[in-house]
Amino acid sequence: MNYAVETKNLCRVFKRKRSRKERKQEPTKENQKEVVALDDVNIQVKEGELFGLLGPNGAGKTTLIKILSTLLLPTKGEAWVAGHNVAEDTFNIRMKINSVSGGESSGYGLLTARENVWMFSQFYDVPSKVAKQRADDLFKTFGLYEKRNQKMRTLSTGERQKMGMVRGFITDPDIIFLDEPTLGLDVNASRVIRRFVADWVREHEKKTVLLTTHYMMEAEELCDRVAIIDKGKVLVCDTPENLKKTVRRSSTLRLEIDPLKDYSKFRDIPGIRNFSKKVNPETNRSELVFVIDDEAAVSDILSVVTGEGKRIHELRKTEPTLEDVFVSLVGRALE
Amino acid sequence: MAMIKRHWKTLKTAAWLGWQMESNWTQPFLFAVYSILKPIAATMILVLMYWVVINPGYGGQAENAIMFSFLYVGNAFYIFVGQMLFGIFRVIQGDREWYQTIRNVYIAPISYYVYVVARALTQLVIASIAVVITLLFGVFVLGVQISLAVTDIPLFLTILVIGLVGVSAMGVILGGISFLTAKHMHGMNESVAGIFYLFCGVLFPISMFPVWGQFISRAIPLTYWFEALRRVLAPETLQIPTSLTQIDTGLLMLILLSSTIVLVLVSYFVFKGADYLARRKGVIDMITSY
Amino acid sequence: MNIHLRLNLRAILGRAYPRVIGSLREPSWIFFEILLPVLAIAAYVFIYQALEAPPEFVGFVILGGAMTAFWLNVLWSMAAQLYWEKEIGNLQLYMMAPMSRMSLLGGMAVGGIFGSSIHASATVLIGVLLFKGPALVFPLMLIPIFLVTLIALYGMGMMFASLYLMWGREAWHMASLMEEPIYFVSGFYFPVKALGFWVALSASVIPITLGLDSMRQLLFPSVAAWGLFPVEIELGILVVLAIIFPIMARIALARMENLARRRGGLTLRWQ
């Protein structure tokens, strides 16, 4: 089997320069000098696959993409892209990949959108004519055709982001890394991008996409397989279907209540696999998600809430989603 | 009263911010060296030019100590002009291009005008050091003739302050205009500084210009500033006819003062106007590198 | 055609393009880039005239003023460029692309030379029209001197580019620091030999020093004796510099890239 991407015990540690003030203090957990961004990551992405990396902020998704796109070296372990080692054979990797990240607005403000993507294509040995033709096709796809001859500095943030997508696909890469490609885009634009990416992988047998996101539904809808990553560790990696199966026998209980004084009591209730809580600042209510294996736990949960004399605003039992997989693994909600 | 108080507070905060940013950019030592080295190198170019001309091995011309004093004093005080114009301009451009904080500063409820001026005070401190070093070097190493009579000290300080106010006002005008232009980090500010360098009688008497050139010179308040400074610091340069020589010192001061007041008013309105235009054209936070 | 050759040629043209277009599309910028040296020229010419210097000195000033176009371009648009690119967010895209990093810098140089040549020519033209210099001669030797000087100069810029990449904001100060002090030690406005042999020799590390000195000797034969070395020797030294600097740039760039990949400094936008 040829893997498009493979990592073996991949670790990445960042050394942080501590500020002058921090240096005077004792090192604590927050201001320690080293940040472990990736911790022993092993993933295998097959050729032709649309692979998702799902994780909360700071999980290490971008770091992994940077390593795979040859911008960063691993601290330990190894990684191969298209069969080439990222630390050694950068040229062959770079010829085959491209990468787009959601927040990006790269390029030169003085050039038009079309000129900008043309320029970037020239670094990949794309003949000028071919590049221009592809650019126009892609601009059409992403609904930017009318604005392609506008100077980049007059484009909106979302339009620049779409231009970034054009830039990424204009080189017709074998493997493309998409780092939260729909970040901050409106519903419509997000849908266009998602559909394009899905079609692109489906229509070309050998093209591979590695996509990061923290939108559950994006991962569920698009990806052939998903790796859930948190604090630099890959927790699970499987198809969305299989992942959901792991929580299928259990059920999910969503609860909206007035904030409690003490949530630790839930830990003692048998039958709760894991739970997450967050406070909605607008309503000032606690939103709790329980993944429960045993229906009997429900009454225990409710009695904890009523025991403190708090109101229950909403109570729902739902089908498991990827989000629930995440909660059951990590004990935290994603967003 | 409340308004003055608020401006005062802005002034203090911004001056502090200016210092923080300047000294944070790099090690303070390196920063100081560079702020002082640049003007001194510019001075050395002039010294060498003079030396080459009078050296028998090269130009072989007769020594001209008075002319040398003339250009040396002018050049030393020009450091204020260069550094202040540059400083204010950079505050605006720097915020715009680097930090993209202009959005935040801009919408904050403080007067951006006051903010810009205060941030430039840092530049004034640094420029003063460079000026003093240059003058001391001139007097003790190169033998430039500078003599400040004790009775002239109040006059000298008055001239100095008026001039610096004028220079700051010009910096603000420039900064205002730069709202509307592309990235000229090393274009516009230096060009304007160059115009002053050329036309304000800094290095050579304005009488060397054709009539239209002298007209430009006389329209810039700084011309009178340099003339006045030279009269108190190096009186013997009065032997060089500058075409301003006939104007007596009292009248000279009056011209300097009134033109500076006009300049300050103009700077305020230009700044407001540019500010407004920039907002209307939507270019306030543009980035224009290529 | 060899894929590497083709890729890198495309990359050079690709990166040169925004430079060329940019300098044409922002006319206000051209205005300032030409005005600036003209003002400096005028001021220095008047000083020489006030001191009653021979006409050759006017020629020195015009030549020096014209060459500042290239020097400023190397400083701000070569040496400090990778730092800007990082700030804008382009650097990581460049570093991810397969072309040689040297062709990236090469493209910036080609585009930069294009723009600067326009500026320098305009400066010379204005300078000659405004001020009466000595009679002009144009020996052929001027061409190789000029070309080799540019190669060496931009090669040096490339080397600085990779160093500045790691220095972050200090890059700005360093570039700024290399304006007046270099005009001074490289003798932009007077024969560099006047600084004394050893100072002048040390300053010759900067290619523009000997480039200017040779051009002065060739353009103003009456004062050729004020040159530091004979033109042929200066050309020899310049050729050596034109070979060494690009090689050093290549090494420095590879090192810096590696260091940045190890430390994670290629993508960090706000240091």
Ligand SMILES: Nc1ncnc2c1ncn2[C@@H]1O[C@H](COP(=O)(O)OP(=O)(O)OP(=O)(O)O)[C@@H](O)[C@H]1O
């Ligand atoms: N250059 C760096 N220097 C120091 N620490 C870094 C650097 N880059 C990333 N980190 C740290 O590494 C961890 C992982 O960061 P990473 O950007 O990979 O997260 P992410 O999963 O992409 O998060 P997000 O969803 O917010 O984009 C974070 O704790 C981050 O602070």
Ligand SMILES: [Mg+2]
């Ligand atoms: Mg990320």
